[in-house]
Amino acid sequence: MNNVDTVSTDVLIIGGGPSGLATAIHLADTFAKNGTAHRIMLIDKGSSIGSHILSGAVIKPEVFKELLPDVEFSEIPFNAKVVKDRTILLSEKSAITLPFHIPYMSNAGCYTASLGQICRYLAVKAQEKGVEIYPGFAVDEILYKDGKVIGAKTKDTGLDHHGNQLENFQAGTRIEARITVFAEGTRGSLTKMLIQKFDLAKGKNEQIYSLGCKELWSVPEGNIKPGEVYHTMGYPLDSDEFGGGFIYGLNDNRVALGIVVGLDYKDPSFDVHDAMQIWKTSKFVSRILKGGKLVEYGAKTLPEGGYYAVPKLFVDNALIVGDSAGLIAMPSLKGTHLAIKSGILAAKTVARALSRDDTSEESLKFYETLMQNSTIDAELFAVRNFRQAFTKGLIIGSLHFATQLITGGAGFFGRLKTHPDYLSTFTTKALKKKPFKERFKGKLDFDKVLTFDKSTDVYHSGVFHDEQQVVHIKFNDSSTYKTVNIDQYGAPEQFYCSSEVYELHTNKAGEKEIRVHAENCMHCKTCDIKAPGQAITWVIPNGGNGPDFQNM
């Protein structure tokens, strides 16, 4: 029973988000057009397609016409068309509407949506076209032969906390594929290994991330209209914290809202989830939520490094697409249309490679050529220095951005560099400003009506993890963890984690230790990004585990 099964396919797509599904759909269409029969397998770690998908979302719809040319646009489950689009400068009591749009942030012609719902729709379309979709399976190993990718292996299940086989052990399955497409989303755990193994980020900027916390609310009629879109700047963020809030009116009196904060913030005790709760208490936001109730909660990181942080996206037998590739356009934080576009381009590359029976790196370089001539490249290039400028704070960032607008994106300094987010965190001693809890003293008692503590929010994500498995949070060096992460940085995990996985506990001897509640994990991977000294590695848990987002 412990023999490892092997299955083989022509194309393996890891991840059922917009990029992976677009790859699958366009590939199936291309094969059908060429009259070739190839097997396309798509696997996803969520218990169902869409259950791990979270986005704002305001989506640029044009690319869907390219992906699904034969489908009536109205058939795609978008929510409301954007009817009102405002940027608000927020303070606790006041809200000033900016009289103009920040360049590249206009949402005219866009639609609000639940990206999870759209992915479920795309999955049905893909299956109709013959794509085999298997949700609920986690892959934790890339398969290599002679140093080249030949597929991936699903995780062994039926292990105890220490990794010993239990009686219900089920060996993972080896999936051998001619081409593997990595579409794991932000900070993909296999993509990270692939980038390291082949040094794909060589000569590129370090990828930097934001963490977005989102809630979905049901509010009384009249609080907000479908298609009303607000982005807020300012409160409760300081000028050296990059980010802002979003409020999107949806049909049926629902509203999607949240804040997105760059993980290059300095305060080790900064808490994005709690900052969002404080943000909700501002007059402007609380008025929209008045009388409503929380429906869902979720969190996700976004790769924001932009143009210069996109790694090399092809090696022998493998491609990287979507968020895993870092394809997000700033400052609008839109990535869905780029994810889909990259999927389409990857599909064209894969189809061409298979028809030539050449899946080598040389052949797959075609993907890069297509990218360079596509809208993705143009869109990312125009704002190539945007996010880096703001690592120095809002004021310097705005000055940079202004010069970039004049110079077509270049600015006066050419390519601006980035540092990985974990390096931006200050030790508690070195931090010059008030720590988060003092800054917002008196605002952190959550009333469970308008504001919620993390555990209540986590409950609203439907999260579930198998009890019997190896804990999926790995401390890379437990000896330095206490002296560095706890003693010097004050255990920032307990704050930056979006779902209360980490708890600082003082034992009877008075020693501080971190307790891990891995079952809360929202799979946002902030710990993998932000832990000082890269002390934590996020390992993929059993397939089907994690949040169960319905309309995120």
Place this chain on the structure above:
Amino acid sequence: MALTIISLVKQVPLPSEMRMGEDGLMDRTKAKSIINIDCQFGLEAGLQLLKQHPDARLIVCSMGPGSFEAALRSAVAMGYDEAYLLSDRKLGGSDTYATGLAIATMLKHLGFTKDSKEPFIILAGRQTSDGDTAHVPSQVAEKIGIPQATFVESVKSDGTNNVVAKRIIEGGYQLMNLPMPCVISLTPTGIPPRKQSLSGAIKARNLQITTFGIDDIGLGTEKIGISGSPTIVAKVVNMVSERPPITLAEGHNEVALVDSLIANLAKGGNVLEKKEAVEKKEVDRPDFPNKDF
């Protein structure tokens, strides 16, 4: 003489998924379906027996609407080989007695009778989360005419044609030695069900499930469906608890939790008043209990 392992499963709504709708009624449309938990332990017991009988044939059977195919495919993804579904509109409304008869008839149709030359064992869940009767495994055993062991935690083959079943009884366990063929019903306390394997899921996706109607297995209509079921639902009562609402002590650590508990105790509740009110109410209508039944 290869062994045949037969698992009986039922698909039920996931209890934690059932949410109250805005109208105050249970919203079943959104509830996801799962294989009944006890039946999942039955499936795992079958896969454990496979370790002792590597050449065994693994069959999974169910009775219900076409949507039950999902449960059968899940069982195949866990490691089963073949799947059979008994699905017929005329079976709608069957009680446990009629269900036991129908399933037994299907199994007999498949060649599993008490006089079978080939050994077989039928595994089932102890009971289902949406019915909770624990009747069906016993009914199936009776209708086929073979021995049964219910409330079993684990089952092992003893190397001959017998199995040893560890049965939960009050205050301990009972070890039973049963000849095959037999029926075993499994409690959700044994080895937890394994996860699906991808290779299994691929097999399940391509699997042809054999679906029978009652005509296919030679089952008449007189003993099935609502009219064929001896159970009569006389009345459905909405039980309202008289117990005062529970106040939860809350806190993120031991100190906060204990503080919260003490604060709640100090604040006091309406525990005693409620209890007194209930007792008083019962005195008000002394002739209520038992008489009518």
